Amino acid sequence: MDGINGLITGFGVALTPMNLLWCLVGTTLGTAIGVLPGLGPALTIALLLPITFKVEPQAAFILFAGIYYGAMYGGSTTSILLNTPGESSSIVTSMEGNKMARNGRAGAALATAAIGSFVAGTIGTLGIAFLAPVVVDWALKFGPAEYFALMILAFTTVSAVLGSSAVRGLTALFFGIWLGLIGIDLQTGQARFTFGVQELFDGINVIVVAVGLFAVGETLYNAATYKNSETKITPLKGSLLMTKLEWKRSIGPWIRGTLFGFPIGAMPAGGAEIPTFLSYYTEKKLTKYPEEFGTTGAIEGVAGPEAANNASAAGVLVPMLTLGLPTSATAAIMLSAFQSYGINPGPLLLQTQPALVWGLIASLFIGNVMLLVLNLPLIGLWVKMLQIPAPLLYAGILVFATIGTYGISQSYIDLILLYVVGIIGYLMRRYDFPTAPVIIGMILGPLAEQNFRQAMTISAGDWTVFFTRPLSLTIIVIAVSLVIVPKIYSMAKESQRRQSLAR
Amino acid sequence: MTGDGGSNQRGAADAAPATGDLLVALGVVGLAAVVLWQAWVIPVSPIYAKVGPTLVPIMAGLGLLVFGAALVVSALRGGWQTKDEKAITPDRLALGWVLGGLALNVLTIGPLGFTLASVLLFVCVTRGFGSRQLLRDAAIGGAFALVAYLGFAKTLNINIGAGLVENGIEWLIATVRGR
Numbered sequence: 001m002d003g004i005n006g007l008i009t010g011f012g013v014a015l016t017p018m019n020l021l022w023c024l025v026g027t028t029l030g031t032a033i034g035v036l037p038g039l040g041p042a043l044t045i046a047l048l049l050p051i052t053f054k055v056e057p058q059a060a061f062i063l064f065a066g067i068y069y070g071a072m073y074g075g076s077t078t079s080i081l082l083n084t085p086g087e088s089s090s091i092v093t094s095m096e097g098n099k100m101a102r103n104g105r106a107g108a109a110l111a112t113a114a115i116g117s118f119v120a121g122t123i124g125t126l127g128i129a130f131l132a133p134v135v136v137d138w139a140l141k142f143g144p145a146e147y148f149a150l151m152i153l154a155f156t157t158v159s160a161v162l163g164s165s166a167v168r169g170l171t172a173l174f175f176g177i178w179l180g181l182i183g184i185d186l187q188t189g190q191a192r193f194t195f196g197v198q199e200l201f202d203g204i205n206v207i208v209v210a211v212g213l214f215a216v217g218e219t220l221y222n223a224a225t226y227k228n229s230e231t232k233i234t235p236l237k238g239s240l241l242m243t244k245l246e247w248k249r250s251i252g253p254w255i256r257g258t259l260f261g262f263p264i265g266a267m268p269a270g271g272a273e274i275p276t277f278l279s280y281y282t283e284k285k286l287t288k289y290p291e292e293f294g295t296t297g298a299i300e301g302v303a304g305p306e307a308a309n310n311a312s313a314a315g316v317l318v319p320m321l322t323l324g325l326p327t328s329a330t331a332a333i334m335l336s337a338f339q340s341y342g343i344n345p346g347p348l349l350l351q352t353q354p355a356l357v358w359g360l361i362a363s364l365f366i367g368n369v370m371l372l373v374l375n376l377p378l379i380g381l382w383v384k385m386l387q388i389p390a391p392l393l394y395a396g397i398l399v400f401a402t403i404g405t406y407g408i409s410q411s412y413i414d415l416i417l418l419y420v421v422g423i424i425g426y427l428m429r430r431y432d433f434p435t436a437p438v439i440i441g442m443i444l445g446p447l448a449e450q451n452f453r454q455a456m457t458i459s460a461g462d463w464t465v466f467f468t469r470p471l472s473l474t475i476i477v478i479a480v481s482l483v484i485v486p487k488i489y490s491m492a493k494e495s496q497r498r499q500s501l502a503r
Numbered sequence: 504m505t506g507d508g509g510s511n512q513r514g515a516a517d518a519a520p521a522t523g524d525l526l527v528a529l530g531v532v533g534l535a536a537v538v539l540w541q542a543w544v545i546p547v548s549p550i551y552a553k554v555g556p557t558l559v560p561i562m563a564g565l566g567l568l569v570f571g572a573a574l575v576v577s578a579l580r581g582g583w584q585t586k587d588e589k590a591i592t593p594d595r596l597a598l599g600w601v602l603g604g605l606a607l608n609v610l611t612i613g614p615l616g617f618t619l620a621s622v623l624l625f626v627c628v629t630r631g632f633g634s635r636q637l638l639r640d641a642a643i644g645g646a647f648a649l650v651a652y653l654g655f656a657k658t659l660n661i662n663i664g665a666g667l668v669e670n671g672i673e674w675l676i677a678t679v680r681g682r
Contacts, residue, residue, distance in 0.1 A: 165583065167573045171531055174566035178538055181563060185545075185556040192560055193541050216605070223601045223631045224593035391632035391640070395625040396647055398604070402621065403651050406612060415612065419605045430593075431527050432585055445563075453554040 003130040006350075010358030014366055019062050023363045026063040027370045030070020035078050035382045038218050038397060041071035042329040042439065045337070046210035047404035052340040058356055060341075062363040064334055065317075069121060069367050072310050073375045076113040077382055080302070081106060081234050089272035089309045092280045096293065096301030098234065103296045107238035112250045112299050113306040114375040115242075120258040120307035121368040124314025127262045128321070129361050132350065135322040139347035144454035145465050147323075149475035150268050151448040154325055156479045157269035159437035166483060168433045176441025177448075179204055187453060199413040206336045206442060208405050210329070212418045213435045215401040217425020219394045224426070226390060233386050240376055250303040253283050257307030265315020268325050269482075272312040279304035314364070321345055321357055324447070329436040332443040521582025528578045531571035538564035600631030616666010621648035 013019060033039040045064050052060050078084065079094035080101050093113060100109040142150075159169035182193040183203030194200040242250065260275040260282070283300040284293050292298035319325040324345035326332035338345050343353060350357050375382070406415045428435055459465035467473050542560035577583050604627025612620040625644025626637060634640055652669060 167570050167577070168583070171567065171570040171574065174563050174570065175531075175534070178534075178560075178563045178567065181560050188547075188556045190545055190547070190556040192545050192556060193538070195541070219628070220598060220601055223597040223628075224595075225591055226597060226632055227594050389634070391629035391634040392643060394632060395628035395640070395644060398601075398628055399621045399625055399644065399648055400651065402608060402612070402624065403617070403655060407617070407655055412609065412613070415609050419609070422605070423602075427527060430584070430588055431524065432583065432588065445559075449554075449559045452559070456554050 002133055006133070006354065006358040007129055007362060009354055010360070010362030011365075013058060013355050013359030014062065014362035019059060019359065019363065020366065022059045022062045023066050023367050024370055026066020027070040027367045027374060028066075030067035030072075031074040031077075031371065031374050031382060032070075032385060033067070034071035034074020034076075035385050036074075036388070036393065037078060037082065037084055038215075038222060038394065040214060040330075041068050042210055042333050042436075043214035044071070045330060045333045046207045046214075047400065049207050049333070049337055049340065050404075050408050052337050057338075057341045057343065057353075058359050060337060061334070061356065061360045064337060065360055065364055066367045066370075068313065068330055068334075069310070069364060070371055070374075072121075072313050073114060073117050073371045074382065076117065076306050076309075077110060077375070077379065078386065080109045080113060081236065081383065082232075082386060083234070089276050089312070090306075091273075092276040092305035093302055093309070095280070096297045096299075097306075099295070099297030100299065100302065101234040101237075101297070104237045105297065105299075106234060106236050107240040108242050108246050108299060109297070109302050110236075110379055111240050111242050111376060112246065112303040114372060116250065116254045116257065116303045116307040117310040117375075118368050118372045119254045120261060120309075120311040121314060121371075122365065123258045124262045124265075124311040125361060125364040125368065127266070127311075128314055128317055128364070129358075131266060131318050132322050132357075132361075135318060136347045136350050139323055142323075142347070142471070143469070144451040144458065145469050145472040146475065148448055148451040148455055149466060149472040149479070150323060150325055151444055151451065153475050153479040153482075154268050154319075154327055154444065155437075155441070155448075156483050157271065158327060158440050159434070160483045161269070161486075162271045162273060163434040163437075164432060166487075168431075169437055172428065172433045172435065173437040173441040176209075176438035177445035179209060179438070180442040180445035181449075187450075197413065199411055204417065204442075205405075205409070205414065206333065206439065207408070208414050208418050209421050209442060210333060210439055211401045211404050212421025213425035213428070213438060214329075215397050216419060216422025217429060217435070219398055220422060220426035221429045222390070222394060224430075233383070236379070236383050240379065246299055249287075249289075249299050252286070253279065253300045253304030254307045256282060257304040257309075258311040261308035261311030261313075262315040265312030265327075266318040267315075267327075268319045268323065269327060271327070272309055272316075275308040275312050276305040279308040321349060321360075322347060324349075326440060326443060329439040332436075332439045336443055520579045521584060524578035524582035524584055525575065528571060528574035531567060531574055535564055535567035535571050538567055597631040597633070600627050604628050604631070614666075616669050617652055618645065618648045618668040619666055621645075621651075 014023065029044065030041065033041065033044045044067050048063070051063075075090045076093050076097070079090045080097035083094050083098035097109045097113065100106065155173055159173035160166035163169040178193070180203075182200055184191055184201050191201060257275070257279040260278045261272070264271065264275045280301055283304040284290065287293065287298060287300050289298055293301055316328050316331050319327060320331045320335060324335065326335045335345060343349070401418065402415070405418045425435060455465055466476060539561065542557050542564050545557045545560065547555050547557060604624045607627060608620050608624040611623055622641050622644045625648070626640050629640040649668070649672070
């Protein structure tokens with residue numbers, strides 16, 4: 001099914017009153033959790049995973065997609081007014097955005113962020129609609145060896161290339177892979193790493209790990225540092241209606257940001273940080289008002305990165321829907337929602353579940369319109385949410401975390417695991433380990449093992465299968481060189497520096 | 504801060520081993536050891552499988568071992584923790600309150616039921632974050648937990664640990680409806 005027919009089907013699904021309502025709930029909830037510091041889309045979707053037992057897949061994914069997009073919009077409000085970026089991808093927005101807000105231009109910063117998010121989200125969603133069928137045509141040729149290679153690529157980029165340290169990223173990844181291995185091995189029926197504990201036979205629930213890392217760990221970290229931190233909400237000043245000049249200065253960055261964000265997000269490597277930084281430096285170079293960057297705050301520095309951020313969020317859905325390859329923590333949780341319905345995302349998903357996929361894509365368009373309304377005229381409401389005192393906010397988060405885990409399973413083991421993972425999450429935050437690789441490793445690890453085994457079975461145990469199939473070899477070479485080339489480059493630079501010093 | 508006369512010269516000690524970093528690194532190595540040992544004891548079943556159940560677990564263990572060792576080396580060379588994080592002295596009292604609240608929650612959620620256990624957790628956490636309004640926090644926590652309980656129990660039909668309070672409310676609802 002091509003993009004246009006698909007979208008027609010999709011709007012038919014998404015425009016039913018019930019699904020519109022789910023979309024509204026999702027976008028509202030998403031904006032709220034995006035605004036609240038300490039809560040993110042991965043955590044929220046994880047807490048809501050139990051609804052997959054109760055509602056139709058279409059409704060659940062429309063809800064999740066609304067949360068996913070909504071959190072991006074809400075996050076920019078917090079970065080602009082509070083200067084505490086919730087996710088690493090909104091660091092750049094807070095750099096210029098908060099400076100604008102302090103100089104009485106909060107309104108314009110929020111407006112350009114919201115409209116930029118809308119432009120990027122809409123173009124990005126169109127991108128999904130037209131790119132997804134193309135990727136599917138291509139992916140149908142993939143065998144288990146290629147999938148395994150793709151997963152290795154995603155593993156290395158997510159953990160080794162994108163973060164601040166390859167060693168810590170890969171440590172987090174292997175920790176996640178190990179967590180994913182716990183339980184009965186589906187192929188051979190052997191219990192692995194269960195330590196004889198009955199509850200672990202089914203494996204550790206991803207909800208427990210996600211909520212532990214993102215809610216409990218985050219709360220512990222904030223408790224430990226609360227006294228030293230000073231968060232001041234910059235008052236909302238300045239008109240939300242942008243001037244003609246501000247429009248003129250925003251349009252270019254929106255488009256360029258989208259063009260950075262979507263393709264990079266859609267790559268099986270993912271990552272929202274790189275496009276936001278690329279956009280920021282591009283706009284800084286191109287602007288006619290360089291004196292505003294870093295001083296009073298330049299609107300281009302908000303418009304571009306915010307668009308890049310949203311476009312890459314849209315892009316991430318392409319490998320998730322077409323290849324079953326999540327490249328962010330949120331996408332990994334969504335993948336586990338698919339698994340909970342017994343649906344395997346992959347190239348066949350568009351054929352077997354057209355209503356689900358196209359309904360989801362169409363609801364992203366609708367969600368974007370809702371989000372624009374929610375985030376501009378109703379911005380005052382969200383600013384009020386920022387005033388919830390931290391003690392109540394974090395206490396509430398922990399009570400909710402407990403419901404989300406213990407409430408579902410009624411298992412002490414889960415509750416204790418939740419808190420232990422929380423303590424690990426706290427240490428990871430203190431010692432600069434990225435947490436997303438844990439979730440991605442946990443979800444993708446077992447799938448990688450499965451594809452590895454299938455490939456080995458097909459090749460009758462021949463290890464070289466991953467290197468003799470051209471596509472698989474290419475992907476593995478890319479993955480390895482992404483890790484090694486920057487290392488060699490920096491080593492070469494270092495020795496060059498030393499040589500010049502010696503002279 | 505007033506002036507920089509009082510700033511401690513942490514940067515000068517960069518070459519010395521960093522204790523915290525080293526402990527974390529050793530923790531990773533320890534985990535790797537447990538993973539490898541446990542991977543070793545996974546029984547390999549006679550069922551035919553090209554790739555047995557131990558291969559990937561052993562790879563995961565080796566991965567943790569290699570990167571754990573790299574972390575140990577890094578820690579011995581002065582550590583990797585960022586300057587910003589190093590400058591923070593964690594508020595142990597606050598951490599203690601939150602961790603205590605979590606432990607208390609595990610102990611009480613069974614015997615007391617979800618709502619009461621949540622109130623205890625809620626109050627401990629707010630105390631950890633410096634709140635002194637015990638009664639107000641308890642009231643807010645209780646209301647919040649009850650709404651959450653009813654939301655889950657009624658809309659999703661999931662029973663999340665009923666106790667005295669929950670059963671009391673169920674009874675109330677039933678009697679009111681009964682009339």
